[in-house]
Amino acid sequence: MEQIISAQQVTFCYQNDEGESHEVLHLLDLDIPKGQMVAVLGHNGSGKSTLAKHFNAILLPSGGTVYVDGIDTKDPQRLFDIRQTVGMVFQNPDNQIVATIVEEDVAFALENMGVDPAEIRRRVDEALQEVGMYEYRMHAPHQLSGGQKQRVAIAGIVAMRPKCIVLDEPTAMLDPRGRSEVMRTIRKLNEQFGITSVLITHYMDEAARCDRVVVMDDGKILMDGVPREVFSQVERLKSVGLDVPAATELIYHLRQKGYQLRQDVIFEDECAEELARFLKEQNVDADH
Amino acid sequence: MPIIKTEDLTYIYSQGTPFEKAAVDHVNLEIEAGEFVGVIGHTGSGKSTLIQHLNGLLEPTSGKVYIDGQDLWADKSKIRQFRFRVGLVFQYPEYQLFEDTVAKDIAFGPRNMGLSEAEIQDRVRMAAQFVDLPEEILEKSPFELSGGQKRRVAIAGVIAMDPEVLILDEPTAGLDPRGRDRILGQLKEYHRHRGNTVLLVSHSMEDVAKYATKVLVMNRSHLFLYDETHRVFKHAEELSRMGLAVPQLSRVFTALAEQGFAVNPNTYTMQYALNEIEDLLEGRGYHA
Numbered sequence: 001m002e003q004i005i006s007a008q009q010v011t012f013c014y015q016n017d018e019g020e021s022h023e024v025l026h027l028l029d030l031d032i033p034k035g036q037m038v039a040v041l042g043h044n045g046s047g048k049s050t051l052a053k054h055f056n057a058i059l060l061p062s063g064g065t066v067y068v069d070g071i072d073t074k075d076p077q078r079l080f081d082i083r084q085t086v087g088m089v090f091q092n093p094d095n096q097i098v099a100t101i102v103e104e105d106v107a108f109a110l111e112n113m114g115v116d117p118a119e120i121r122r123r124v125d126e127a128l129q130e131v132g133m134y135e136y137r138m139h140a141p142h143q144l145s146g147g148q149k150q151r152v153a154i155a156g157i158v159a160m161r162p163k164c165i166v167l168d169e170p171t172a173m174l175d176p177r178g179r180s181e182v183m184r185t186i187r188k189l190n191e192q193f194g195i196t197s198v199l200i201t202h203y204m205d206e207a208a209r210c211d212r213v214v215v216m217d218d219g220k221i222l223m224d225g226v227p228r229e230v231f232s233q234v235e236r237l238k239s240v241g242l243d244v245p246a247a248t249e250l251i252y253h254l255r256q257k258g259y260q261l262r263q264d265v266i267f268e269d270e271c272a273e274e275l276a277r278f279l280k281e282q283n284v285d286a287d288h
Numbered sequence: 289m290p291i292i293k294t295e296d297l298t299y300i301y302s303q304g305t306p307f308e309k310a311a312v313d314h315v316n317l318e319i320e321a322g323e324f325v326g327v328i329g330h331t332g333s334g335k336s337t338l339i340q341h342l343n344g345l346l347e348p349t350s351g352k353v354y355i356d357g358q359d360l361w362a363d364k365s366k367i368r369q370f371r372f373r374v375g376l377v378f379q380y381p382e383y384q385l386f387e388d389t390v391a392k393d394i395a396f397g398p399r400n401m402g403l404s405e406a407e408i409q410d411r412v413r414m415a416a417q418f419v420d421l422p423e424e425i426l427e428k429s430p431f432e433l434s435g436g437q438k439r440r441v442a443i444a445g446v447i448a449m450d451p452e453v454l455i456l457d458e459p460t461a462g463l464d465p466r467g468r469d470r471i472l473g474q475l476k477e478y479h480r481h482r483g484n485t486v487l488l489v490s491h492s493m494e495d496v497a498k499y500a501t502k503v504l505v506m507n508r509s510h511l512f513l514y515d516e517t518h519r520v521f522k523h524a525e526e527l528s529r530m531g532l533a534v535p536q537l538s539r540v541f542t543a544l545a546e547q548g549f550a551v552n553p554n555t556y557t558m559q560y561a562l563n564e565i566e567d568l569l570e571g572r573g574y575h576a
Contacts, residue, residue, distance in 0.1 A: 043464040044435055091462065146331045172462045175330045175491045177531030202464050241466030246536035250561055268536050272543035279549060284568050286548035
């Protein structure tokens with residue numbers, strides 16, 4: 001399969017004020033195929049944001065190579081192509097919105113790129129429709145909720161027609177509705193337009209909804225697999241300061257007590273289903 | 289006598305302009321001393337505006353705020369004392385650290401209160417202990433610390449004022465699961481030890497379910513509910529309509545109850561959930 005991002009033996013070091021060198025990423029290998037929706041988990045300081053910043057050349061590796069759609073990120077001539085291929089969305093929507101009208105904000109990057117005005121109009125309208133914010137195009141950003149602002153920030157990236165979007169904790173500051181709006185938008189962009197997404201998050205239920213979960217610890221990749229596989233390793237995740245979805249944890253505790261339940265449950269509805277199956281098997285009546 | 293009381297508290301932004309908006313609308317509230325209150329509400333519901341009235345950062349447009357029976361605005365020249373009695377930790381408080389050592393930063397509040405040097409040092413040590421900051425960190429620059437440590441320093445700075453009411457606005461936003469559990473566990477311990485009143489503003493229903501004895505729900509500038517935690521999460525449909533949610537586990541148990549199993553649909557903590565399943569298996573089903 002064609003890789004949109006390929007990190008090969010990547011090491012990243014930074015120097016602190018005393019001139020001591022700290023290694024944040026250590027000989028890390030990661031391939032992300034086109035069209036995948038990948039969650040990256042890890043405790044604060046595990047290196048996941050540092051890694052994400054390598055995906056559109058905000059940071060360059062100290063050792064090893066990162067390829068974005070086949071382009072080496074160390075090639076200064078190709079910086080423009082790299083940034084157009086991979087867009088980034090950050091935690092705080094207020095730091096990403098620059099204009100006073102929603103549609104102007106979405107057009108900002110296109111104007112800087114010198115795109116033809118008629119083309120800008122078309123792409124801005126399409127991007128706003130894709131994130132479900134078209135009817136707010138004339139609003140001032142400060143009138144929007146957190147989830148809406150974050151979707152405007154995503155539209156600004158989508159308008160550049162990237163092949164991949166990297167989102168660094170895009171829901172950390174949002175209320176539950178804002179979180180689900182943003183998650184639905186990312187999923188839709190992935191399914192309908194084939195946009196690869198890399199989602200850095202501390203919310204295990206969001207990671208459960210991705211195609212693949214990569215767990216980082218200490219600058220390396222500790223686990224990598226489909227959500228069911230990764231989340232079934234409850235103790236291993238807890239040992240690196242992470243968590244599992246509440247549905248998974250409930251089943252885990254019941255299994256610890258010796259009850260025969262399947263261990264790969266990650267969603268609430270399948271947790272309820274599995275418990276119902278088990279209870280019936282134990283001859284507990286459901287006639288209440 | 290309630291420690292916090294509001295009477296028809298109303299706050300109007302941009303009064304007299306076309307943008308006039310009531311952020312808090314006739315809120316009547318009585319919070320008894322010693323509660324651990326979870327404060328929830330969608331973005332823009334008015335919860336931040338409400339809490340800023342509780343230590344006099346905002347002056348009501350109309351209505352009253354009482355702390356321990358005293359009208360906050362009876363004598364404007366005395367408003368400062370309420371800032372010491374009601375401690376407020378803002379979102380991302382680590383951005384407000386400014387002194388050159390951790391100890392000096394924590395001492396800033398107590399020093400402003402005019403305490404003796406010996407008392408200030410006692411307070412700094414006490415507060416540092418509550419948030420589990422080791423002695424050797426106290427003489428470091430706050431800027432050398434990790435994100436989670438910085439946030440604990442900022443919280444310690446407010447705890448050091450030994451307020452009767454401690455209010456925290458999303459103290460765990462952006463922290464990983466371990467950092468989150470650590471801060472909330474410390475707060476719970478602090479609350480148990482000091483016996484004062486704690487208000488925790490949070491978008492995480494799981495955290496509120498786990499720690500709060502009571503929950504205050506703001507919706508569209510109004511107080512929707514203030515009640516015991518288990519009673520509040522019974523309003524699953526209304527909460528989800530206002531952009532909130534109920535904890536994952538309650539959705540699992542609601543589904544099981546709907547299928548006819550004798551479980552309490554209003555189950556939202558892990559321990560209670562495990563007990564419910566085991567009771568059912570032992571033939572001791574839940575009866576409403």
